[in-house]
Amino acid sequence: MELQYWIWIAVGISFSLYIGIAIWSRASSTKEFYVAGGGVHPIANGMATAADWMSAASFISMAGIISFNGYDGSVYLMGWTGGYVLLALLLAPYLRKFGKFTVPDFIGDRYYSNYARGVAVFCALIVSFTYIAGQMRGVGVVFSRYLEVDITTGVVIGMCIVLFYAVLGGMKGITYTQVAQYCVLIFAFMVPAVFISIIMTGNAIPQIGFGATGSDGVYLLDKLDGLHRELGFHEYTTGSKSTLDVFLITLALMVGTAGLPHVIVRFFTVKKVSDARKSAGWALLFIAILYTTAPAIAVFSRTNLIETVSNKEHANLPGWFEKWQTTGLIKFEDKNQDGLIQYVADPEINELIVDADIMVLANPEIAKLPNWVIALMAAGALAAALSTAAGLLLVISASVSHDLIKKIINPAVSEKNELIAARLSAFGAVLLAGYFGVNPPGFVAATVALAFGLAAASFFPAIVMGIFSKRMNKEGAVSGMVVGILLMLFYMTKFKFGWFGGGTNEDWWFGISPEGFGSFAMLVNFVVSIIVSKLTPPPGQEIQSLIENIRKPN
Amino acid sequence: MKIENTYWNTNLKYLVILLSIWFIASFGFGILFVDALNEIKMGGFKLGFWFAQQGSIYVFVILIFVYIYLMNRLDAKYKTKE
Numbered sequence: 001m002e003l004q005y006w007i008w009i010a011v012g013i014s015f016s017l018y019i020g021i022a023i024w025s026r027a028s029s030t031k032e033f034y035v036a037g038g039g040v041h042p043i044a045n046g047m048a049t050a051a052d053w054m055s056a057a058s059f060i061s062m063a064g065i066i067s068f069n070g071y072d073g074s075v076y077l078m079g080w081t082g083g084y085v086l087l088a089l090l091l092a093p094y095l096r097k098f099g100k101f102t103v104p105d106f107i108g109d110r111y112y113s114n115y116a117r118g119v120a121v122f123c124a125l126i127v128s129f130t131y132i133a134g135q136m137r138g139v140g141v142v143f144s145r146y147l148e149v150d151i152t153t154g155v156v157i158g159m160c161i162v163l164f165y166a167v168l169g170g171m172k173g174i175t176y177t178q179v180a181q182y183c184v185l186i187f188a189f190m191v192p193a194v195f196i197s198i199i200m201t202g203n204a205i206p207q208i209g210f211g212a213t214g215s216d217g218v219y220l221l222d223k224l225d226g227l228h229r230e231l232g233f234h235e236y237t238t239g240s241k242s243t244l245d246v247f248l249i250t251l252a253l254m255v256g257t258a259g260l261p262h263v264i265v266r267f268f269t270v271k272k273v274s275d276a277r278k279s280a281g282w283a284l285l286f287i288a289i290l291y292t293t294a295p296a297i298a299v300f301s302r303t304n305l306i307e308t309v310s311n312k313e314h315a316n317l318p319g320w321f322e323k324w325q326t327t328g329l330i331k332f333e334d335k336n337q338d339g340l341i342q343y344v345a346d347p348e349i350n351e352l353i354v355d356a357d358i359m360v361l362a363n364p365e366i367a368k369l370p371n372w373v374i375a376l377m378a379a380g381a382l383a384a385a386l387s388t389a390a391g392l393l394l395v396i397s398a399s400v401s402h403d404l405i406k407k408i409i410n411p412a413v414s415e416k417n418e419l420i421a422a423r424l425s426a427f428g429a430v431l432l433a434g435y436f437g438v439n440p441p442g443f444v445a446a447t448v449a450l451a452f453g454l455a456a457a458s459f460f461p462a463i464v465m466g467i468f469s470k471r472m473n474k475e476g477a478v479s480g481m482v483v484g485i486l487l488m489l490f491y492m493t494k495f496k497f498g499w500f501g502g503g504t505n506e507d508w509w510f511g512i513s514p515e516g517f518g519s520f521a522m523l524v525n526f527v528v529s530i531i532v533s534k535l536t537p538p539p540g541q542e543i544q545s546l547i548e549n550i551r552k553p554n
Numbered sequence: 555m556k557i558e559n560t561y562w563n564t565n566l567k568y569l570v571i572l573l574s575i576w577f578i579a580s581f582g583f584g585i586l587f588v589d590a591l592n593e594i595k596m597g598g599f600k601l602g603f604w605f606a607q608q609g610s611i612y613v614f615v616i617l618i619f620v621y622i623y624l625m626n627r628l629d630a631k632y633k634t635k636e
Contacts (some may be wrong), residue, residue: 066607068559071588074606078580081611085576088618089569093625207608211598219598237603238592274626281618286612295607391591553629 006375007146014184014379015161018386021180022165022173026386030415032099033170033531034398034423035268040175042275046282048178049266051185053080053287055131056138058294059185064356067298070228070236074295075246079253079452081284081291085269086258088280092267094467096276096548101268102395103261103459104403107481110466111474114544115251121403121482123458124261126485128392128399129436130451131262132429135178137435142385144376145361155437158386163430166390166397167423174247174390175269181383186289188380193293195377196300196367206296232345235493236302248516254520256452259460262391265398301359309352310343317341329355390431397426419476431470450492451517457484461525471549484525491517561632568624572617579605579613 027033058080098106106122110118113353125207136155143154165173197209201220210427214220224236225521234240238304257263264284267276314332324330331353332341343352361381401422406413413421465472493499495507505513512520516530583591584606591602599608 070602071606074584074603078584078610081614082576082580085573085614085617089572089621166568211596211604214600221598221600238602239588243585245582250581250585274622274629277618277622277625281622285615288615292608292611363571456605488620551563551565553632 001081003371003374004148006371007378010372010375010379011147011382013299014180014383017180018161018165018177019468021176022169025172025176027170027172027419030402030418030422031101032172034394034402034527035417036170036172037177037264038269039271040269042270042278043282044175045181045266045270045275045279046286047182048175048269049263049279049283051178051182051383051387052266052285052391053263053283053388053402054185054290055135055388056142056381057385058290059381059541060142060360060436061251063294063297063301064359065483067074067302067359068356070234071239071248072241074247076251077132077291078297079250080249081287081340083254083257084253084280084284086508087263088284090464090467091258091264092276092280093273095463096270097263097273097550098546099268099554101265101402102398102554103264103463104399106409106466107459107462107477108403108407108478110503110543110546111462111477113474113478115404116462116474116478116481119409119478120459120462121399121408123454123481123485124395124399124403126489127260127396127451127455127458128262129432130454131260132389132392132396132433133436135322135385135392136433138385139382139389140437142378146381152438158382158389158437159430159434162386162393163427166393166430167375167426168428169499170220170422171265171269171394174387174394177390178387181387182286184383185380185387186286188383189290189375190293191376192364192367192369192373193297193300195369195373196363198200198298199367200300200303207292208298210299211297214303220303220361223297224303224306225304227310231310231343232308234345236299242511244511245513247517248512250520252516252518253452255456255460255522256454259458259463260452261399261455262388262460264389264459264463265390283341293497297360297363300342301363301366305359306343308366309341313339314341315339318366320362323365324358324362329358329361335358366430390489393426393429393433396429397422400425400429411522415448450488450496450518453488453492453515453521454485456518456551457488457521457525461522461529465526465529467547467550470544471538473533473536473539476529476531479532480525480529483528484521487524488518488521561628563630565625568621568628572621575613576617580610584610 031037032283062076093104100106104117104120106121108114135156139158140151140155142158143149144151165177174401193206194204198204200214201212203212204210208221212220214223221237227238236433239246270276270279321330325332333351335351341352343351401418405421406418436536462477462481490500492514495503583602588602588606592600594601596604
């Protein structure tokens with residue numbers, strides 16, 4: 001059957017499933033809208049968290065990025081999984097015990113100040129918007145590539161779908177669609193991975209396969225290291241970045257993960273504290289399935305790519321090469337006019353530029369897998385992008401309707417009106433996100449990674465100290481958050497967008513890249529908070545007992 | 555009051571132990587000592603590389619489930635005394 005039919009079928013079935021779930025699980029109260037009524041099963045919540053967490057970037061780009069960076073790509077693997085340990089051990093159970101709806105709820109109550117709440121709302125909105133713009137773009141790109149519509153139409157279709165189930169179902173609708181989306185995306189990711197692992201190594205488990213030998217009896221990783229040396233690339237299994245920078249980027253990604261409001265809020269949806277711990281464990285297990293497979297795909301596709309194209313005649317290449325060339329994701333220029341492809345590290349001689357996204361998207365074609373597998377990839381990529389976008393939307397709408405309107409502007413608002421406000425702000429947020437998806441600011445790609453730095457520099461210290469220190473007061477926490485997020489914003493705009501005089505890698509403070517700077521800004525946040533809190537009065541008796549209560553067993 | 559303090563202190567003890575393992579498996583084996591570990595090979599994997607791209611993630615998953623087990627046990631213990 002034609003590929004295009006398969007794609008329409010796969011996308012059509014998965015979308016009707018999501019819409020069906022949304023209608024079945026629409027929210028009727030604010031509690032259902034914000035935290036799905038608070039009765040989600042820990043395994044279901046684990047799946048929803050995993051889908052929420054794994055965005056289009058995890059699904060499409062990550063394996064490709066690792067494939068081009070080898071060991072250096074490990075920062076994403078460790079950074080985006082290790083944060084769940086922090087989340088499970090330091091945050092999730094206590095925030096669930098606290099038992100409110102949002103992260104600013106906790107900050108505002110624990111630091112007994114609407115000013116602290118306001119700062120938290122501001123941070124939540126900045127973090128979520130930088131993140132969601134990238135997601136809508138991802139939806140648009142996937143639609144346009146697989147359904148052959150233009151990107152704007154793709155974004156609009158994506159907006160309508162998300163709008164439908166986020167506005168109608170709130171957290172309840174989102175949670176159960178995310179469970180379905182997790183199943184779709186993990187199946188779509190694993191099927192080609194298993195096939196390719198069997199083809200290349202004879203081992204059906206990719207995690208083991210990429211440490212095994214290929215058909216020529218040589219270990220795959222040794223062969224890849226050899227190919228890299230031959231072509232002048234950096235050896236695949238060793239690093240090229242400084243140890244300090246790798247350390248700090250990994251830390252910033254981990255802490256940022258634990259501080260992302262759309263991840264934290266998922267732990268408000270389970271029934272009890274022990275369920276919060278459990279769902280963090282399940283979430284990481286579900287995430288680990290994809291995250292341990294990605295480096296295997298990276299090695300398979302890297303080896304495949306080099307062996308297929310390096311020093312081969314351009315005219316004799318398989319069909320996928322030309323197909324992806326027309327999309328602009330593969331660029332070939334025959335500089336020395338010999339008809340062969342020189343794919344080497346030296347930019348003067350190199351004739352081939354391959355976009356990182358190809359590694360996952362074109363993988364089924366490169367490995368000559370059947371058409372239905374490719375269609376599955378399309379549905380999986382869409383599931384990944386939509387589920388993350390929906391989770392972020394909910395954080396944005398809850399920040400506006402609950403934290404801003406209900407808690408700060410008009411505490412007398414009725415539940416019915418708050419629910420209307422929540423739906424309206426979700427609607428507004430979709431439109432804004434859609435606008436950014438169609439007209440992406442040039443910095444979207446750069447800022448998605450930096451959203452982690454922002455979360456690390458603002459929320460993580462305030463929440464952790466709110467639980468583990470009885471002495472931390474509002475003055476300390478607020479000044480820490482403000483200094484942390486401003487410092488991070490300053491550093492990232494300076495070195496990423498050239499504001500404040502700009503600068504090159506040479507000017508980085510202590511050689512820390514903007515991606516790793518979140519760790520430094522977080523440290524500054526901690527130090528500022530502690531010093532300021534020592535100089536100002538401790539929190540009152542009420543707060544002391546609030547903390548006691550959070551720490552108590554069920 | 556006293557019971558709660560022991561509960562909290564035991565919790566903190568678990569956190570210190572588990573987070574130390576978390577640190578050693580990722581930042582230790584995967585980053586700081588990666589070159590030394592890469593001298594050792596496990597099948598086709600250099601050990602440091604394996605920890606950075608596989609092992610650390612397995613350790614993370616195990617750590618959370620160990621924590622779940624420990625805390626459930628601790629909760630049960632204090633529930634019966636209350």
